[in-house]
Amino acid sequence: MLIHNADCKEIYYPSSYEEVVNLIRKANEQKLTVHPFGLGTNHIGKQLFADVCISMSKLNKIIEISKSDLYVVAQAGVSVDMLEEAIKSEGLFLPFTYSGTLGGLASTNKPSIFSLLYPYPKDFILGAKIVTGNGEIIRSGSKTTKFSSGYKIWKVLSGALGSLGIYLELIFRLIPKPExxxxxxxxxxxxxxxxxxxxxxxxxxxxxxxxxxxxxxxxxxxxxxxxxxxxxxxxxxxxxxxxxxxxxxxxxxxxxxxxxxxxxxxxxxxxxxxxxxxxxxxxxxxxxxxxxxxxxxGCQDDEKCFGFSYSTFKLIKSALDPNNIFIAGLD
Structure with a gap:
């Protein structure tokens, strides 16, 4: 089955974190490759071939909106349009334009139209709940911008196109809605x-x-x-x-x-x-x-889509996804 720019043997639409974890553990046991995605509207790179494609679109609940502390906690399958509509009545604003889910916004980390003050989504992610390639759920970060202890794993996943893990929940910093x-x-x-x-x-x-x-x-x-x-x-x-x-x-x-x-x-x-x-x-x-x-x-099979390779990325990949089940077209 072809979905966006990935050829998938099986496509799953989990509606609980447990279902996501079970899919990842099954993929490890059977040595299957996995490609996570949201709505499939912002694929980057060449066409992928995966045994299992996991759409997060049914994990689409907004968990908490804090008007006083300027943050939102939401599942990765919440669309940016849906979030904007929900926070508008609270006088809040997420300064990014994106035609997909919050998980996709974080995973692609595309530049903002408000580029001088708010260049990249990564700068607004305060924390996240993540599933690793081992099928373990990790909670990283905090609801406060002053959080500084521990490894910022939620930042590492941003821009990695789903090659290091899957976002389940995200905490985004918000700003007051401009008049x-x-x-x-x-x-x-x-x-x-x-x-x-x-x-x-x-x-x-x-x-x-x-x-x-x-x-x-x-x-x-x-x-x-x-x-x-x-x-x-x-x-x-x-x-x-x-x-x-x-x-x-x-x-x-x-x-x-x-x-x-x-x-x-x-x-x-x-x-x-x-x-x-x-x-x-x-x-x-x-x-x-x-x-x-x-x-x-438009990247072809004989081209290097990304043109770079970092040893640090490989170390993080081996730690979060030791069996290399997640694929995202990275060189």
């Missing part, structure tokens, strides 16, 4: 850095660079900025997406995103996050210059 979010097209976005915009999103199309300035906060403040700097704001977020058969992500130094973007004909730069996404396969040549370039979409 208004607005954006404007500007010539020089860095002129407004002192005003603390939430994000700068730059796009290139046929060598033309367009910069979007994004603000969140009180409506009166945004109105004042508009009047003082003669900026025409539109409420909401710019409708920008990258549509192409092959999408490559380039990791840059923060502040150099737009300069890297200028090298290509079509792409998006998340200024402040150190990340640029383009459609040009020639971006792979930047690996020879020391850049990390990830083939997010």
């Amino acid at each position: 208004m979010i607005a954006y404007a097209e500007v010539e020089d976005p860095f002129r407004y850095i002192s005003l603390r915009p939430w994000g700068i999103l730059s796009t290139v199309n046929s060598a033309k660079i367009t910069n979007y300035l994004i603000f969140g906060g009180f409506a009166n403040f945004i109105k004042k900025v508009s009047e003082e700097y003669s900026i025409n704001f539109s409420e909401g977020l710019p409708k920008i997406d990258l549509e192409c058969e092959k999408i490559l992500g380039i990791i840059t130094a923060r502040g150099e995103e737009i300069e890297v973007l200028r090298l290509f004909q079509k792409g998006i730069a998340y200024v402040g996050a150190g990340y640029v996404r383009v459609c040009d396969p020639n971006a792979l040549k930047l690996r020879d210059k020391g850049y990390t370039v990830i083939i997010e979409k």
Whole structure:
């Protein structure tokens, strides 16, 4: 059965933690490979072939929302849209845009449109409940941002695409819901850095660079900025997406995103996050210059999708998944 970009012999939709644990233990006993996913909307890398695919979509309960302490505890299968709707009435906000589950948001760790203040989801994860490759449940982290003892295993899993373990529950830090979010097209976005915009999103199309300035906060403040700097704001977020058969992500130094973007004909730069996404396969040549370039979409079997390998990652993999049952397409 083909689901998103994985070919699965069997697909399971567990509705309890015990079911997830039993599936993992069975996979160990029978030497089966496992691919965890949420809704299957944000696959990164090449097509996978797994004996067992585990969807977390039925583990979709919001366990606790704390308005006073600004956090939420929710199961990994809760969709970001569902969470946003639930916390909106409490005057709270999760500053990330993602078309999937909270587990997927954490596992992909994609850059935020609010890139200057809130670059990556990993920065907002306070803790998690995790299933390891041994079928053991680990609780790591805390509901407080001042927690500092022990290993931050929940951070290690973020961005690992499900190759180290499976998120069961996540604790996300929240912020007060802004009265208004607005954006404007500007010539020089860095002129407004002192005003603390939430994000700068730059796009290139046929060598033309367009910069979007994004603000969140009180409506009166945004109105004042508009009047003082003669900026025409539109409420909401710019409708920008990258549509192409092959999408490559380039990791840059923060502040150099737009300069890297200028090298290509079509792409998006998340200024402040150190990340640029383009459609040009020639971006792979930047690996020879020391850049990390990830083939997010359209990676072929004969290509290195991620282009990097860390000895530390291998050590963590051997500790959390000693039988190497989790696969996620990592090189």
